[in-house]
Amino acid sequence: MAARDHADVLIVGSGATGSLASLVLAEAGLKVICLEQGGWVEPREHPHYSGDWQWQRRTRWHSDVNVRRNSDDFPVNSDSSQVLMWNGVGGSTNVYGALWPRFRPSDFRKGTEHGLQPDWPITYEDIGPYYERADALIGVSGLEGDPSMPAHPAYPTGPLPLGGPARHMSQAFDKLGWHWWPVPAGVISSDYDGRPACNGCGICTSCPRGSMSKFSMSVWPRALEAGTELRTYARVLRIEKDRSGRATGAIYVDRNTGRQHRVTADVVILAANGVGTPRLLLASDNLANSSDQVGRNLLHHTLVACEMWVDEPLASHTGYVAALVSREFAETDTSRGFINGFNFNCVTTGGAGEQANGHMSSARAPWGKGHHQWFQRHFGRGFGIFGIGDDLPNPDNRVTLSATQRDEDGVPVAELHYRPGENDKKMMSYMLDRLVDIAKAADAFDYKLQDYMDDEGIYRTPAWHLLGTARMGKTPDMSVVNKFNQCWDVPNLFIIDASVFTTGGVVNPTPTVTALAIRAAEHIRDNFRDLAKTTRPMAA
Missing domain, CATH: 3.50.50.60 (FAD/NAD(P)-binding domain)
Incomplete structure (x- = not known):
C-alpha cells in the first residue's frame, strides 16, 4: 500500500x-x-x-x-x-x-x-x-410568486420561455381549474x-x-x-x-x-x-x-406517466425538457383513498427517433405500412406528464x-x-385517472398511459431518485x-x-x-x- x-x-x-x-x-x-x-x-x-x-x-x-x-x-x-x-x-x-x-x-x-x-x-x-x-x-431560473409555495426572493435568472407544449398544457390545466406554474x-x-x-x-x-x-x-x-x-x-x-x-x-x-x-x-x-x-x-x-x-x-417516488398528442404543431422536440409543474394534488386529502400527495411534471418530447420508438410510453410508430402517416400525425405535436408521488418508507x-x-x-x-406499498398503488391508480382527465382537457387525439408494471404485475419504475x-x-x-x-x-x-x-x-x-x-x-x-x-x- x-x-x-x-x-x-x-x-x-x-x-x-x-x-x-x-x-x-x-x-x-x-x-x-x-x-x-x-x-x-x-x-x-x-x-x-x-x-x-x-x-x-x-x-x-x-x-x-x-x-x-x-x-x-x-x-x-x-x-x-x-x-x-x-x-x-x-x-x-x-x-x-x-x-x-x-x-x-x-x-x-x-x-x-x-x-x-x-x-x-x-x-x-x-x-x-x-x-x-x-x-x-x-x-x-424560474418565476417567483408561485401561490402553492412560501414566498422567497427572485431566482437568479428569469423563467425559461414557455414553448408550445407548455402553452397547450397550461390551457388544459386552466380548463380543469388546477394549479400550474413554470417549472424552476x-x-x-x-x-x-x-x-x-x-x-x-x-x-x-x-x-x-x-x-x-x-x-x-x-x-x-x-x-x-x-x-x-x-x-x-x-x-x-x-x-x-x-x-x-x-x-x-x-x-x-x-x-x-x-x-x-x-x-x-x-x-x-x-x-x-x-x-x-x-x-x-x-x-x-x-x-x-x-x-x-x-x-x-x-x-424512489411513486411514478406513472402519460404521453399525449394534439392537432397542433408544438415544436415539442425543442426547448428545455421540462415545461410546467402542478401541485394541485401535492397535499394529503384522505377523500382520495390514500395519504400523501403527488406532483405533475409536464415535459416535452424527444427527437424524431425517440418519438418514433416510444419516448415515455410504448406508443411508437408502426414498422412498415403506416409508419409515415403515424409520424406525420404525431411528430412535434406531443408532450408528456409524469405523476410523481410521495411513497411511504418501508424498511424492507x-x-x-x-x-x-x-x-x-x-x-x-x-x-x-x-416494491410499492398499498397506499402507493392507490395513489398511482388515482394519478393515472387524473392523467386521463388532462388528456381529455387538452383535446388529445391520442394518448398512452404508462403505469410501469410488467406482465407479472411487478413495478418496473425508472427510479430516478435514490x-x-x-x-x-x-x-x-x-x-x-x-x-x-x-x-x-x-x-x-x-x-x-x-x-x-x-x-x-x-x-x-x-x-x-x-x-x-x-x-x-x-x-x-x-x-x-x-x-x-x-x-x-x-x-x-
Whole structure:
C-alpha cells in the first residue's frame, strides 16, 4: 500500500453535494481531498455532437447504470427498478433533468400529519436560506410568486420561455381549474457566471455547454480554485475508524495503477448517493449502523406517466425538457383513498427517433405500412406528464450487499429491492385517472398511459431518485444522521447525499439535497475544531 496522506476533510463522491461541500470547506481554508471513482466527462464526449445522439442516449449515455455499463460505474443488482446514477466528476448531474422545485413545508412534518412517515428533525424555515444559496451558486431560473409555495426572493435568472407544449398544457390545466406554474430549473435563462444561456436545443439531460448546471462546469471550477484536491479514478474500498469509534479516513484503489492508498482525515464526508453510501457503510464493517437503518427505507417516488398528442404543431422536440409543474394534488386529502400527495411534471418530447420508438410510453410508430402517416400525425405535436408521488418508507425496501458477488476490487455488489406499498398503488391508480382527465382537457387525439408494471404485475419504475437509505432523524434509534447530517454513531462522519432524506416529497430531490449539503458543510466549517477531536455522539 502506498504511503498515506492527511486532509482536514475527506469527501467521498464528487457529485452535486460533494462539489458544494468541497467549495464551502476549501474556501474556509481547510485542506480538502475529494475522491471520485470516475473521471471527467468532457463536452466533446456528449452525444450532442453526433448524428446518432438519440441512439447514444439509449445506450452509452443511458441514465441506468445497468444499461449504460460504463467502466467507471460499479455493478448494482436490482429486482424491480432502473438505477439512475453516474460515476464521474459532477456525478448524476451529467445525466439529470435539472428540475428545481423545492419541498413544501408539510413535507418535513409527515409524522405530525399522519404518522406513517417520521417528521424530519428540521423545518422548511431551517432550510430556506440554503435553498437560496444553492440557487445563487447554480443560477436557477424560474418565476417567483408561485401561490402553492412560501414566498422567497427572485431566482437568479428569469423563467425559461414557455414553448408550445407548455402553452397547450397550461390551457388544459386552466380548463380543469388546477394549479400550474413554470417549472424552476437548474438551467440558466441568461448568461451567468461565465456560462452561456440555454439555447433551447431540446437535447437535455446531458448539456455540454453548462447551460444546464452540470456541476463539473458550474461548481467544480470554483472548488478547485479554492484549493480542493480532486482525485479521479479513486474507488473507495472502505471507511476506517479507530478504537474510539471515530472515522480516520479511507482506503481507496487508484484505478489507473491498481495500487491501494490510505487517506486520513479529521472529518469524513460521504456524498456517494443513495446506493453508494449505504453500500460503503455496510462494506466498512457495518459502520454507523447501530440503528439497523443503513440501507433501509429506500424511496424512489411513486411514478406513472402519460404521453399525449394534439392537432397542433408544438415544436415539442425543442426547448428545455421540462415545461410546467402542478401541485394541485401535492397535499394529503384522505377523500382520495390514500395519504400523501403527488406532483405533475409536464415535459416535452424527444427527437424524431425517440418519438418514433416510444419516448415515455410504448406508443411508437408502426414498422412498415403506416409508419409515415403515424409520424406525420404525431411528430412535434406531443408532450408528456409524469405523476410523481410521495411513497411511504418501508424498511424492507432496501440496499443490501450481495452474499456471492463482488466487484473487480473485491467489494460486495449492491443489491436493490423495492416494491410499492398499498397506499402507493392507490395513489398511482388515482394519478393515472387524473392523467386521463388532462388528456381529455387538452383535446388529445391520442394518448398512452404508462403505469410501469410488467406482465407479472411487478413495478418496473425508472427510479430516478435514490433516497432514504441513511435517513436523518431526531433520535439515534430510528435514523443514521442527525439534523446536521452527522452520524449518530461516528461523530466526525457526515452523510450529505440524498440517502439522508427522511421522506421523498413529491418533487425532484436535487434542490433539497444541495441545500442540505451547503447547510451541513457550513456546520462543519463553523465547528471544525470541535469535530476534529470529539468522540461523543452528538445531540439532536
